[in-house]
Amino acid sequence: MSGMFVHNLRLGAASLRRNVLLTALMIMSIGFGVAASMVTFAVFRAVSGDPIPQKSSTLFVPLIDNRGPQYNRHGEPPSALTYTDAMALMRAHKAVRQTMLFPVGLSVMPDDPHRMPFKAVGYATYSDFFGMFDVPFQYGGAWDNDQDESREAVIVISRALNQKLFGGENSVGRRITLDDRQFRIVGVTDMWDPKPRFFDIFDGNLYADPSQIYIPFTYAIGQRIDTYGNNNCGSDGKRGDSWDGWLHGECVWISPWVELQDAAQVQAYRQFLDGYAREQREAGRFNWAPNNRLRDVRQWLDYQHAVPPESRISLSLALGFLVICLVNTIGLLLAKFMRRAPEIGVRRALGASRADIYRQFLAEAAMVGVAGGVLGLVLTAVGMLGLGMVFEPQIARLAHLDVSLVLLTLLVAISATVFAAFYPTWRAAQVQPAWQLKSN
């Protein structure tokens, strides 16, 4: 059997050499089609992946409609919370773990006066943040609930910032000055940069540079550290006209997250949110029925259109492109195989079965597929280098040519070609031995 297989391959190779132009056209067709699909797929895979697969079904974003049917957009509550609602959810403590967050950008003042100050960007959040999102630590750890309560000036810094400021040493316990405020370092995170950054879509940071600092939310509010991100006020006019008025007004700017382990907890949390909205209605703050949302990570990414439309459009068009290349290959294979009708007739007359013909021609097609796959791989590699021209740099750099993509490229090329070869092969196998001999 394997001898037969080698024989078929030899026959195939000989036949492919006999008609170089057609063979080259087929290989190029497969190569281009596969490469276009693979390059766009690599980008799509990078932007549509689950950023936190182990927890994406237990982390939820609770949203509360504080605008009402007259001012909300398409009936949806705004995509973040007011300070008032954020504090209410934290006080209620109805989830296993919960955190609020908003971006902060603080200036790092190097001790060396000749070095320029620079911005360190990160989040003001609660201690549960680190456990909820599985943040890995290189040194130390998160601050605790008591430090949240007491508004302590503690900080967790990233590995990269620790490298920049302390040469990568264990800096836990040391102090750093940010915007003239002293913070005590309690932890240094290890490399951690989930993409897309699901927990801060509200501020448009899906593909932002890795965050460098984390400080207690309570401390930031106490110090009036303003958000480094978005602030959405709606047009209902309830904004306040001072820091305190704004803080307790109806502008939304805080991203909320809760961790819920099972369906019962999710249900209970929904009821809690509705109950809270009803209380607000009774208190006269809302004059509409509860309109809340509770979405897990995947639903949230979906709702926020985290996958850039460019990526979807280019993937769809590239797949269409692959289909055309396959149609093209079917046509060329048909031409190639049918040109050999006399040869098939002779082989059939000499006792070759239909199955033999099938095997011979499918082996030939598989060889075209392998060659197309190799060309496709080269073109994919070239395409990856050119991604920066097509997609924004922060998205282009997420796509990689790794082992799984190499294997997928070859697999798609070979299986697509063999699939394309079924019809031409079937036609070849239909050639009648007698008819061909007669005609000669």
Add this chain to the structure above:
Amino acid sequence: MQIKPILSALRRHKAGTFLIAMQIALTLAIVCNALFIIHQRVAHLSEPTGIDEANIFIVKNEWVGAPDSARVDAMMRADLQTLRQVPGVQDATPSNSYPLRGSGWDDGVKLKPDQLQDSSGSTIYFADEHFIDTLGLKLIAGRNFRADEIGHMDMRYKLAPPVVIITRALADKLFPGGQAVGKTIYLIGGPATVVGVVDLLQAQSVERWASDFAYRSVIIPERLTLSLGSFYIVRARPGQLDAAMRAAGKALFAQNPRRVIADDDGLLSFSEVRSRAYESDRGMAILMGVISIVLLAVTAAGIVGLTSFWVGQRRRQIGVRRALGATRQDILHYFMTENLLISCAGVLVGTVLAIAMNLWMVTRFEMHRLSLSYLVTGVVILLLLGQGAVLAPALRASRVPPVEATRSV
């Protein structure tokens, strides 16, 4: 040319005919939509900002140490004075944002204080009396701000300037056919009198969500004193942009070192701003262009391949026809017409596919409806492509000698 014999010959090559027609149909569908996307993206990125882009650069200045509003205002005024004295600098103005930045302050404008819904959305630009000259805007009615009208406000305070300047697009929306100067509009914090109208000033975002108020901007006579920092828009004298940019950064640090002007985006010429804002549009246009070209090449190759095969298969018949008196021209025409027939079937199906594909993208990606001219262009391109591709094999067929009729296959 007789069509009937061609049709009956095609009936004997159903599979090949179908495959070519199908390929032409799919190619038409994709190329039409790709061309349409290219045109839309290019049109989008050619929209004017209304400002003197060639000579403008942006300083993104961030303060260190969270200074309060009054302190920030003093520092901003000192910075502006410094900037205006930098050699090569023509003028400078403070602002919270600028066109193509992609974020900033967008807000509703009303015509009456008790109105529930906004009359229009708009981009809010904070400015001083140098704003119009620095950006190179054209004042088409009313007057500029006077120096004594410029105040300062904290981000979280009430937006209630006594006077504003608005763009023509906003004036046309709010007061269609009428004079805007002297009228009162209502911002979130209260009434403001329109004292001037500028011709063109694009909103801060060119994203789709902001397209409702693309050129409707309100200019506020206040320095927005953000403790985080804000922007200085600087106009260089013609031809001195690079030198002025370098000198401006140095002069600001010499004047007050307690600031951050980031290495990567602290100083941006407006051409950099423009290329950053339209990165994805340009990228899509390039990608669609590459896909279209390769696709047309693949389709042409397919037609060459299959037609060559048919010519090879029919050498004997061609020989017979030649022996019976058909000229080379006749043979050439035969294959050209055959291809034209197949292509016509292909573009017919392709037109339907192109429209279906566009409708799918309209619902899925909020795209616009495909306009007829793209279909027509696509159809012409594919018919020409088919005729071009078939030319070489058809010429080869026309050179088959009549003596071929006497040879066996």
